[in-house]
Amino acid sequence: MDIHALRKDYKIGSLDVEDVLAAPISQFRKWFDEALNSEILEANAMVLSTVSPDMKPHSRIVLVKDINTEGLSFFTNYLSNKGKQLADNQFASLLFFWPELERQVRLEGTVEKLSREASEQYFHSRPRSSQIGAHVSPQSTVIPDRAFLEDIEKKLTDTFKGQPISLPDHWGGYLFVPTLVEFWQGRPSRLHDRVLYTYIDGGSWKIERLAP
Numbered sequence: 001m002d003i004h005a006l007r008k009d010y011k012i013g014s015l016d017v018e019d020v021l022a023a024p025i026s027q028f029r030k031w032f033d034e035a036l037n038s039e040i041l042e043a044n045a046m047v048l049s050t051v052s053p054d055m056k057p058h059s060r061i062v063l064v065k066d067i068n069t070e071g072l073s074f075f076t077n078y079l080s081n082k083g084k085q086l087a088d089n090q091f092a093s094l095l096f097f098w099p100e101l102e103r104q105v106r107l108e109g110t111v112e113k114l115s116r117e118a119s120e121q122y123f124h125s126r127p128r129s130s131q132i133g134a135h136v137s138p139q140s141t142v143i144p145d146r147a148f149l150e151d152i153e154k155k156l157t158d159t160f161k162g163q164p165i166s167l168p169d170h171w172g173g174y175l176f177v178p179t180l181v182e183f184w185q186g187r188p189s190r191l192h193d194r195v196l197y198t199y200i201d202g203g204s205w206k207i208e209r210l211a212p
Helices: 024-037 081-088 116-123 128-136 146-159
Strands: 045-051 057-063 072-077 091-098 103-113 171-185 193-200 204-210
Touching (some): 024 091, 024 103, 024 171, 045 072, 045 081, 072 081, 072 116, 116 171, 128 146
Antiparallel strands (some): 045 057, 045 091, 091 103, 103 171, 171 193, 193 204
């Protein structure tokens, strides 16, 4: 297959500064709801990028689990690579891509831990198997084989049988607070629409159009 020949002409929608809402979270929520209504597979999947102590970027897919006026929340193992990197450097970026709508949203900002209470609430809303999984996996560490995980899973399933599963100390949520949000809408001839929100001290946002 000739990779050079792979291309798509974007023509579903358009976007301009006059079209967007005053706050980026409100605009994001609008686009996110449209992605959900379009029945896009895992519309809440996002690329989370962090930076290691040696200044190398690291990216992986995580799922956003809450969107409110403060920002976007996700949950993970605090002792994972991303958890350790966020402990050292609170700056991160997020990327959503919804190809069915020919849209992308890129966010930059800071990350802070959610309260223990908020993590408890979400943790106990998860399927029981996922709760046990949070205890089982020493995320990002080297393990001998899959049987290592399955053995621990079986033991913990027996241990917690008939009783609530406790929230592990090493697991919980983060709140991502954006300071920059860019909305991208694919357009014909690669002349895409890009609208950028930049946070200004005092709680307001500057909205500008970017060249594609």
